[in-house]
Amino acid sequence: MNLVVYEHITSGALCDELLPESLAHEGEMMLHAIVQDLLRLSHIHITILQDTRLTPPEWLTNTQRITIRSCANRQEFEHQWHTCIREHQFFLLIAPETDNTLVSLQQQVSDASKTYLGCTAEATMVCSDKLRSYHQLQAANIPTPTSFSANNALLDQCLMNQSYIVKPQDGAGCLDTFKFDSLEQTRAYLFSLPQKRRDKLIVQPYIEGAILSISIYVDEENIQLLSINEQLIEQQAQQFVFHECVTNSDATQQFSQQQAMQLANQIHQSIAGLSGYVGIDFILSNQGPVVVDINPRLTTAYVNLSATGLHNPALPLWQHLQRLDQQEAQYA
Numbered sequence: 001m002n003l004v005v006y007e008h009i010t011s012g013a014l015c016d017e018l019l020p021e022s023l024a025h026e027g028e029m030m031l032h033a034i035v036q037d038l039l040r041l042s043h044i045h046i047t048i049l050q051d052t053r054l055t056p057p058e059w060l061t062n063t064q065r066i067t068i069r070s071c072a073n074r075q076e077f078e079h080q081w082h083t084c085i086r087e088h089q090f091f092l093l094i095a096p097e098t099d100n101t102l103v104s105l106q107q108q109v110s111d112a113s114k115t116y117l118g119c120t121a122e123a124t125m126v127c128s129d130k131l132r133s134y135h136q137l138q139a140a141n142i143p144t145p146t147s148f149s150a151n152n153a154l155l156d157q158c159l160m161n162q163s164y165i166v167k168p169q170d171g172a173g174c175l176d177t178f179k180f181d182s183l184e185q186t187r188a189y190l191f192s193l194p195q196k197r198r199d200k201l202i203v204q205p206y207i208e209g210a211i212l213s214i215s216i217y218v219d220e221e222n223i224q225l226l227s228i229n230e231q232l233i234e235q236q237a238q239q240f241v242f243h244e245c246v247t248n249s250d251a252t253q254q255f256s257q258q259q260a261m262q263l264a265n266q267i268h269q270s271i272a273g274l275s276g277y278v279g280i281d282f283i284l285s286n287q288g289p290v291v292v293d294i295n296p297r298l299t300t301a302y303v304n305l306s307a308t309g310l311h312n313p314a315l316p317l318w319q320h321l322q323r324l325d326q327q328e329a330q331y332a
Helices: 021-041 074-087 098-111 121-128 130-139 150-155 183-191 257-270 301-308 315-331
Strands: 002-007 045-051 066-071 090-094 164-168 178-180 201-205 210-219 222-236 239-247 276-285 288-295
Touching: 002 021, 021 045, 021 090, 021 301, 021 315, 045 074, 066 074, 090 098, 090 315, 098 121, 121 130, 121 288, 130 257, 130 288, 150 183, 150 201, 164 183, 178 183, 178 239, 183 201, 210 257, 210 301, 210 315, 222 257, 222 301, 239 301, 257 276, 257 288, 276 315
Parallel strands: 002 045, 002 090, 045 066
Antiparallel strands: 164 178, 164 201, 210 222, 210 276, 222 239, 276 288
């Protein structure tokens, strides 16, 4: 059995542009963690795409169970990616939601009648659009920050004078996320931006509380809780900077596994098509969890979970893959 494990930043898709160092580091950590965990479980063969500017670790190059398709430029990347789609059946994609990157890759896999081990394209589109997911969560009575398009926030007279968060409508993580201490500062920042950039931003009230997330694996109707995580985020001037996720911190002890499963079930019921690895980011306020983002993919929290060695977080993926492979064999 061959599985293509694709990590977008390190794949070579960005060969013809400057490689973002911090994102490439995160991408490598996620890719290496899931690949190592899968190799521990079975004799699965894994194919990855690799930007030639990056040096893979020795263990990755010294095994016959991994095929590395190197990409030195965009043309080579396109060739290697389409070769993978043509030759292989199963795909795990790790890619940002920004600019519809993840859903576009998903669509290419499904258009080729290949199997994507993750959310449906519709679920990914809902989760990728923060305004759309806000309305969906609100309709399901799941607490979530009130969200405005940046243009509406400039005009709306109902906004209170408090701290606000400004971030991309389709952003991932803390990318281009800013906090302003007043409505006046928020609007001054938005007015300073070109209209095209402002069109892609949203505004949310800042909410106090521990910044947490839960990592789950969804296989049909079965939800497996993988971890409860604290997200270590620093404010530098007005911009938020993500550092890492940690498990078993004092903050995560404030949120029980029972509460995490309850939240996971609520999210699963409110957004159809969630499948595979899913991350749910929330703020644990005095009133309870307030859902900020739903990540329809494997997230950086996986790296820390994998490193603990308490259990193999690739196991639910492997079991899912086995079941799908048996189904494929029956209908072959």
